[in-house]
């Protein structure tokens with residue numbers, strides 16, 4: 001494919017991404033793969049180049065653009081070599097006075113007042129930088145030093161003692177250490193959330209919003225004699241945990257929850273848990289560097305729904321924690337309403353609960369919790385730990 005044809009392909013993919021955002025469809029990555037499924041003429045270099053262009057276009061554009069062409073015209077303003085490709089054979093139509101151009105930016109205007117004031121504008125570009133690939137060593141089976149020896153270009157993660165870091169886009173799923181359960185792919189930020197639980201052997205732990213169990217697995221490795229139950233309301237996600245637990249050699253019970261009956265379904269755990277981790281559904285604003293079109297998906301209504309769900313899940317979790325036990329709340333969000341604000345409101349409803357140090361030696365204190373951003377080279381997240389009085 002010529003550079004002009006690649007630009008035309010990127011515009012077509014972006015049109016599909018924009019439609020998918022509107023219809024709550026699949027993520028951009030899946031759309032790129034789907035686009036090339038029926039275009040066998042495109043070689044691997046073409047696919048990589050088009051994918052790169054698509055993601056550069058998304059990262060460059062804060063608000064959902066009118067169409068792919070407007071996004072690429074916006075990008076061409078800062079990448080002049082793209083400008084000359086409009087009107088070339090197999091490329092996009094020549095530029096005309098009727099064209100619209102998407103504004104460049106990192107944070108959608110309506111979200112700026114929602115963003116934690118700790119995230120200053122000079123940090124915003126880092127929210128969209130490509131993320132490295134972090135692995136978490138399964139400390140029940142191996143050690144970080146052993147894992148580092150297996151990857152020539154790896155370095156220890158700066159904050160988490162369990163992590164190693166590889167360059168973005170490294171391929172690891174065919175590595176023999178993966179099949180043997182010696183590591184999992186997990187961003188350093190997620191490792192730190194698991195670390196904040198301070199899980200100990202023989203404790204009883206609920207990972208209430210476990211998804212496919214990334215944090216349950218980290219907890220099981222850290223406290224191999226703990227009893228861990230992973231729950232979620234999404235069957236497909238939760239079913240992803242079993243093969244991972246088998247690989248890791250971890251014993252984790254799973255339980256599918258059916259809202260609004262979560263508390264009844266967990267009646268046997270009422271006031272019994274030493275730790276309840278609530279890794280709550282959220283805006284994902286801390287993970288835009290992996291999923292930059294997440295900025296285009298979020299709406300004020302969706303944010304309202306998410307904050308209401310977080311509040312509900314926190315109250316469910318509080319009912320499960322034993323006296324003296326702890327509740328750990330985390331969101332991969334940089335919005336105050338979902339993080340420090342959510343915990344402030346929790347403490348108004350549960351005034352006797354005591355906030356504790358999260359034991360993370362990085363980031364910034366944010367209300368009763370801690371905030372890390374991609375400026376710390378992790379996904380952005382907020383975490384807080386609260387103890388129920390005895």
Ligand SMILES: C[S@@+](CC[C@H](N)C(=O)[O-])C[C@H]1O[C@@H](n2cnc3c(N)ncnc32)[C@H](O)[C@@H]1O
Pocket residue numbers: 190208209210211212213214215216231232233234237257259262279280281282309313
């Ligand atoms: C941020 S994700 C969790 C990610 C996961 N802990 C991990 O480490 O990969 C939030 C999860 O909350 C789940 N969820 C949403 N509503 C829920 C509910 N009412 N009860 C339990 N889980 C819920 C979603 O299905 C989603 O998997």
